[in-house]
Amino acid sequence: MTCFSEGNPIPKYTWESQTDQIHETIRPFVNISRKDAGNYTCYASNEMKRTFGDTEHGFNSSSIYLNIMYPSTIASLEDVSISEGSNLNVACRVQRGNPSYETISWNRQSDSKNWMDSQLTITNVSRADDANYTCTLQNTIIPTIGDKTLTVTSRTIHLNVLYKAHLLNYSVLNSIAHDSVTVAENETVGLQCEIEGNPTPTCGIYNEHNSDMEYHIKYSHNYAKCSINFKASCLHIGVYKCKGANVINKSGYTEKTINIFVECSPRPSPSVPVMDHVFAEIDTSISLYLTALSYPKPNSVLWRKFDGKSWNNVNESNNIRIYQSNLDFGMTIIRASKADFGEYKLFISNAVGSYIHNFYVEYSAASSQSDVHGNTGLIVGLTIVLILLVTIVTVFGVIWYRRRRNHDGPDTDVNNSYQNVSGANSQQNSNDNEYEKIGLNVKDSENTVNGSSKCIEDIEENNEIPVTYEKLADDRKDLNQYSQLHSTKEIQDGNETEKNASSCNEEQHAELSKIYINMKI
Known part of the structure; x- marks a missing residue:
């Protein structure tokens, strides 16, 4: 910028701004920028020294505003990911220029569709809207010095539309069938499945016989393709399912099934074991069974x-x-006899072929069936325990009896007899009751010495006659069926007898020392 003024003598010049002061006629700007905008003032002055009179100072000034013009710009924009079916609203954010007047528009690169607005708006977004979008900004600059200038700036974003995995195709290669295919045994079979989705989905073909199959899978953008190949056998009969998913499939997989049937003759299923040899006893149940693989189903x-x-x-x-x-x-034999043991054959036939399976049913005193095995240990154990109990009771009874017999000496002439306490017939009651109440009666004979009646009366007063054996209670009967009946009163030895019947003589002592035990098993 140049400052000029007329005067005599020649004026001096000074440029002043908010930031500096320059004593020059010309104010230069190098690489001018928007920070240089503002007011600038030029001051001109001279000093007039007259011949006659005082010196006079001359002064003048002029100001100018410097307007720097620059275009508007677009702020940073980022890619957008949105689920299919949602609504989109993206703003093209602009940093204003000088002048601020401009035009803004959006353009989709896939089909050149335009939106003449700073807002990119799409309702119900679909996977077809997945594309690049460009925001364009135009500025027109008309300076006071220089030519008119048109500036154009733009930024591009990618709209990533997320959608569920979707099965495009699932079929048997070289076959026009879609849901069910029948092949011959040893024929090569191929299955191929294609799934689309964003993010890129998984893909898999599943069957219980996958272990012997050749498996392939290929992924690309929003696409997955998987396939299997195998040589068909009877084992490959079944349902083959293709399924896939991505993070958008919150409700589960997208899937489809194909039924594969392989024509094959009957044969045992390897997944179900067959018991060829069966061991059993007479009067037990015998079962022979077999699970087969066959297609078509057996006709005989x-x-x-x-x-x-x-x-x-x-x-x-x-x-x-x-x-x-x-x-x-x-086949089940409900109650086996001797004639049921031997060799059996199962004949199974279909339209492709036939199969024969041999079964052998053998006699065994200890059946190999699981229920017999399970009870044998319990039966043997109980038998041993019962034998031991009987043996112990018997041994102690014999020992005790012999000791009492040696202690009591030879039998006397006293007449001893047993009566049924209830007065009923002993034989009849033995059939009705497991245990009977037994009484011991000691009768006075003609050879009894004087004082014996008094001795017996003393014993009766002491409740020592009759000697009673009580029936076992029902609750004890189940605990041990080998139980000795306990007497109400037992005369243990001569000393006790002498104490209880001191008025009796020795002969009576011998008579009263006899003890009778009734034990029933």
Whole structure:
């Protein structure tokens, strides 16, 4: 900027601004920027010295505003991820320029669709809206010095539309069937599945026989393809499911199934073991069974038994049950006899072929069946315990009896007899009651010495006659069926007898020392 003024003598110049002061006629600007905008003032002055009179000072000034013009710019924008079905609203944020007048628009690169607004708005976003979007800003600058200038700036974002995994295709290669396919045994089978989704989904084909299959999978943007190949056998009959998902599939997988049928002759299923040899006892139940693999299903099933010379058909009867459920075959002998032991054959046939399975039923005193095995230990244990109890009771009874007999000496002539306390017939009651009450009567004979009656009266007063053996209570009967009946009163030895019947003579002591034990097992 140049400052000029007329005067005599020639004026001096000074440029002043808010930031500096320059004593020059010209105020230069290098690489001008928006920070240089503002008011600038030029001052001109001179000093007039007259010949006559005082010196006079001359002064003048002029100001100018410097307006720096620059275009508007777009602030930073970031990519947007949004779920399918949602509404989109993205603003193109602008940093204002000088002048502030501009035009803003959005453009979609995939189909050149335009939005003449600073807001990018899409209702119900679909996966077709997944694309790049550009915000464009235009400025027109008309300076007082220089030419008119048009400036254009832009920024681009990517709209990432997230959507659930979706199964596009699942089929058997080289087959026009979609849901069910029948192949021959040993034929090569291929299954292929394609799934789309954003984020990129998983993909898998599942069946219980995956272990012997060749498996392939390929991923690309929003796409997954998986496939399997195998040589068909009877084991490959079943349902094959393709399924996949991504983080948007909150409700579960997208999936589809295909049924594979392999034509094959009957054979045992490897997943269900067969008991070829069965050991059993007479009068027990015997079951023979087999689970098969077969397609198509068997059209003929026959059980046969070898009688030593020829094979005879086994038919259902009151003692034999023959059953079939899908591919499960069985025969049950309800109560086995000696004639039921031997060799059996199961014949299974379908349209492809046939299969024969041999069963052997053998006699065993100790059956190998699980219920017999489970009870044998318990039975043996109980038997041993009972034998030991009987032995112990018997031994102690004999020892005690012998000791009493040696102590008491030879039998006397006293007449001793047993009566049923209830007065009923002993034989009859023995059949009705497990235990009987027994009384001991000591009768006075003609040879009894004087004083014996008094001795007996003394004993009766002491409740020592009759000697009673009581019946066991029911609750004890179950605890130990080998129980000795306990007497109400026992005369242990001569000393006790002498104490209880001191008026009796020695002969009476011998008579009263006899003890009678009734024990029933």
